[in-house]
Amino acid sequence: MLLIAPSGSYRIGPYVKAAQSLGIDILVVSNSKHSLVAEVAEGITVDFSDPSQARKTILAAIDKLNILCVLATDDSCVALSSQIAEHLNLPHNSPSASELTHRKDLARQALQKGGCNTPEFQIISLKRAPLTQLNIEYPVVVKPLSLSGSRGVIRADSDEELIEACRRIDSILEDAGQNGFVREQLLVESYLDGAEFAVEGFLINGEFHLLTIFDKPEPLIGPFFEETYYLTPSQLDKISKYKLLNEIAKCCKAYGLTHGPVHAEARITPGRVVLLELAARTIGGQCGQLIEFSLEQKLEELVIQGMCGQLPDAPVRFEAAGVLMIPVTASGILKRVEGLTAALQVEYIKDIEIHIREGYELLPLPEGSSYLGFIFAQAPDYQQTYQALKSAYQKLTFVTQPIWKLAAG
16 A cells, blocks of 8 residues: 655554554655654655656656555645556546645536536635625635635625735735745635535545534634534434435536545535535544544544445444544643643543644634644433533633734834
8 A cells, every 4th residue: 555645644653553454565655754653764755846756756666566555645645646546557536636625716616517506606816805896795705725624714794804804815825835826816705504514435436435424513604614523423314414415426526536535524505505625535633533433443444445445334323423623712822731631531531632732832713724632522422422522621721821022123
């Protein structure tokens, strides 16, 4: 198995363990040989910013190997993974289809062409935003074309709020090192009211196979759209589930995706299901652990088997499980986390992971892109799981200090 991953990806370890559990050798392709993970240090080192040379290096290194599948861990590696798999004549998504998963403007156009449900949308010039005549009624949502994780996504209810949103996104794009068309243009689309869901699945020969649906019980109404609670199994009724999955499968076809993991975000609005995002990878963060809690199977093992064309039968019974992606609510320097022991002692809490260490800067959305950590729960039913997450979060206190910046001059 060829695993292509940024050197800092937290997904490397779980995939290495999953491959070993399945009796499959794994070769890691990364952009740094300096890693505490042995498989990265001993793997293939390439420069992801030079795709052409990266392809040559990888293909030369695997010339004598029997590669079963090629898998990317993160959005930044999906296109390269597709190109390598295409060269090896292995099942893969085309590079053009993969590109749609991280270009919101092209994705909306493809969905519209494919007859999928889309909000009204418009591409606008960032520099000319104050002079732009919108063809969409307020409220709208303004989005960078290629950032992920809700970074830079802002709701605007008026011309003044639209101009302010564009100003903030301009700074975010500069900090993110964006350039070219994605630096100069933004996507503006109509705000959609309704419950939001995440769908985890897998494509084999163009057929969509569901792993699970995650409810997002907290309303996401803006002005920013930070995700917090994910719970499974979904409380949707059968008809709503059918409509949701049917639209996701239709959107995969519109993208041209045919093989590999799929993570989708959608809203069920009055009368229709509308796709928000579609990624050719697994769920982000540490939320993949919910698959194991709920399905009693490791997500990484399911993905590797699926990449090889084998998807296990769906389980007869789903266990209730949930996660809270701990939000960053204010800027500052993290001094310490209080109440962790008490939070861990809340009934049905499985684990709490704090990912931002003391002394590091906290930056909330829309400028930020990280969570403080994750709280996991598993209870006999959905509501007990949800309440356990809330109770544990209430016991945590994140002590910060202000950031003092010296004035220039």
